[in-house]
Amino acid sequence: xxxxxxxxxxxxxxxxxxxxxxxxxxxxxxxxxxxxxxxxxxxxxxxxxxxxxxxxxxxxxxxxxxxxxxxxxxxxxxxxxxxxxxxxxxxxxxxxxxxxxxxxxxxxxxxxxxxxxxxxxxxxxxxxxxxxxxxxxxxxxxxxxxxxxxxxxxxxxxxxxxxxxxxxxxxxxxxxxxxxxxxxxxxxxxxxxxxxxxxxxxxxxxxxxxxxxxxxxxxxxxxxxxxxxxxxxxxxxxxxxxxxxxxxxxxxxxxxxx
Numbered sequence: 001x002x003x004x005x006x007x008x009x010x011x012x013x014x015x016x017x018x019x020x021x022x023x024x025x026x027x028x029x030x031x032x033x034x035x036x037x038x039x040x041x042x043x044x045x046x047x048x049x050x051x052x053x054x055x056x057x058x059x060x061x062x063x064x065x066x067x068x069x070x071x072x073x074x075x076x077x078x079x080x081x082x083x084x085x086x087x088x089x090x091x092x093x094x095x096x097x098x099x100x101x102x103x104x105x106x107x108x109x110x111x112x113x114x115x116x117x118x119x120x121x122x123x124x125x126x127x128x129x130x131x132x133x134x135x136x137x138x139x140x141x142x143x144x145x146x147x148x149x150x151x152x153x154x155x156x157x158x159x160x161x162x163x164x165x166x167x168x169x170x171x172x173x174x175x176x177x178x179x180x181x182x183x184x185x186x187x188x189x190x191x192x193x194x195x196x197x198x199x200x201x202x203x204x205x206x207x208x209x210x211x212x213x214x215x216x217x218x219x220x221x222x223x224x225x226x227x228x229x230x231x232x233x234x235x236x237x238x239x240x241x242x243x244x245x246x247x248x249x250x251x252x253x254x255x256x257x258x
């Protein structure tokens with residue numbers, strides 16, 4: 001049975017994950033029903049984006065009609081209405097346009113050069129992984145970042161709880177993570193880049209993503225494209241306030257905090 005998504009602007013305040021998008025979800029705050037394609041287009045124009053939301057194609061008959069191909073070749077972003085996944089994808093375009101642009105460019109370039117019938121490349125897999133579930137973890141505290149790299153979750157989330165609130169931000173990029181945050185469940189995990197940077201941290205604290213967008217775009221275009229590294233996994237619900245019952249038993253759940 002097809003899943004039915006129900007529109008409610010209460011979603012925008014329902015999670016600290018989704019509240020990160022408040023600067024763009026505000027455009028939809030007074031909507032009583034799902035935005036139409038035309039309304040998406042109007043808001044994208046306000047953001048001066050060079051991609052244009054369009055209705056999803058009913059069938060695909062050529063490589064040029066594939067999702068990524070249409071974004072790259074025609075600047076057409078196929079968008080399903082009445083669908084949270086695509087709604088949040090539009091939000092990410094509004095907040096991180098340069099990163100979305102470069103991911104699309106790299107994805108298209110890889111796919112068009114891939115031999116027919118072959119599997120996706122490592123770079124294509126990394127692009128999809130970050131596009132769906134990616135995040136950037138920012139701090140000026142080397143110890144916090146090292147604990148994440150070492151997966152020392154109990155030490156990180158319990159012993160460094162105060163430092164996480166003051167000197168750390170997780171900026172979610174993947175639109176699938178925002179969708180999952182509507183009905184969160186233990187197991188939500190981001191695939192992350194770790195960054196030590198005071199300026200980006202200050203911007204993240206006020207939900208200003210322009211500098212982070214520039215950083216991510218350059219990182220993908222100049223580095224990851226040549227070395228599609230494995231991202232650091234991060235159990236997102238361990239952050240203070242991201243789950244309703246963060247007692248000691250919660251953090252001792254080794255199936256989540258591996």
